[in-house]
Amino acid sequence: MKRAALWLVHEVGVGQLFTKAQLREAFPETSQIDRRMRDLRDFGWRIDTNREDPALEAHEQRFVKQGEAVWEPGKATRKPGTTVSAADRHALLMRDGHKCRSCGIGPGELYPGTYVTSQLDVARRAVRMPDGTHDLQLIIECNRCRVGGREMVADLKEVLARIDRLPVYERKMLAAWVAQDMRRFSETEDLWAAFRTLPADSRDRVRDALADEA
Structure with a gap:
C-alpha cells in the first residue's frame, strides 16, 4: 500500500x-x-x-x-472503524433497508429518466455531534449520492435542537415517521414535488390552472 x-x-x-x-x-x-x-x-x-x-x-x-502520507512511520495505522468487512457491509445494508439513505433508490434500479442503474455501497458521513465534535459514521448510499455528498457534514446537534422546538403534535407525527423509517406523502405533496421539477414555462401553465384557487 x-x-x-x-x-x-x-x-x-x-x-x-x-x-x-x-x-x-x-x-x-x-x-x-x-x-x-x-x-x-x-x-x-x-x-x-x-x-x-x-x-x-x-x-x-x-x-x-492525496491523503495521509502512509509511508511515514505511524501514518499507516488504521483508525478504529475505518475498515468495512463483507460482514459489516451486509449488516449495514440490512440496517438501511437495502436503500440509499439519501435518495431512496434500491440496488440495480434505474435512475429516473436514464438507463443507468444504481449501485449501493458503504459511505462515510461526517456527523456533527451535540458536543460539537465530528464523528465519522457509516451509511449506505448509491454511487451518485456518494460522489455528490463527499463534502457533506450531517448536523445532529441542529436536528435535535429543531426537534426540541417542534409543537407536541408535530413531534408525535415525526416520531411515527421515525418509528416506521418511512413517510407516506399525500397526493398534493407529490404534485408539489412534481411541480418543482417542471421548466419555467410549464410552471406558469400550472399557475394559470390554479389562478382561480388562490
Whole structure:
C-alpha cells in the first residue's frame, strides 16, 4: 500500500488518469495490488473509478486527492472503524433497508429518466455531534449520492435542537415517521414535488390552472 501511494504521487500525479494495466505493470511481483491501492481510501486518499466518475472507462482510474502520507512511520495505522468487512457491509445494508439513505433508490434500479442503474455501497458521513465534535459514521448510499455528498457534514446537534422546538403534535407525527423509517406523502405533496421539477414555462401553465384557487 505504501509503495502504491508513492507510485501515485511520483509517477501518476494528482488529477491524472492511470489504468489497471499500468498499475499491475508497475508492481508485477505484488498480488492483489488493486486491493492494496483501495486500502488507501481508509487514509483519506481519493481514487475514482467509473462508479464515481462516469466519464472514466472501466479500465481507468483517476488519482483525485492525496491523503495521509502512509509511508511515514505511524501514518499507516488504521483508525478504529475505518475498515468495512463483507460482514459489516451486509449488516449495514440490512440496517438501511437495502436503500440509499439519501435518495431512496434500491440496488440495480434505474435512475429516473436514464438507463443507468444504481449501485449501493458503504459511505462515510461526517456527523456533527451535540458536543460539537465530528464523528465519522457509516451509511449506505448509491454511487451518485456518494460522489455528490463527499463534502457533506450531517448536523445532529441542529436536528435535535429543531426537534426540541417542534409543537407536541408535530413531534408525535415525526416520531411515527421515525418509528416506521418511512413517510407516506399525500397526493398534493407529490404534485408539489412534481411541480418543482417542471421548466419555467410549464410552471406558469400550472399557475394559470390554479389562478382561480388562490
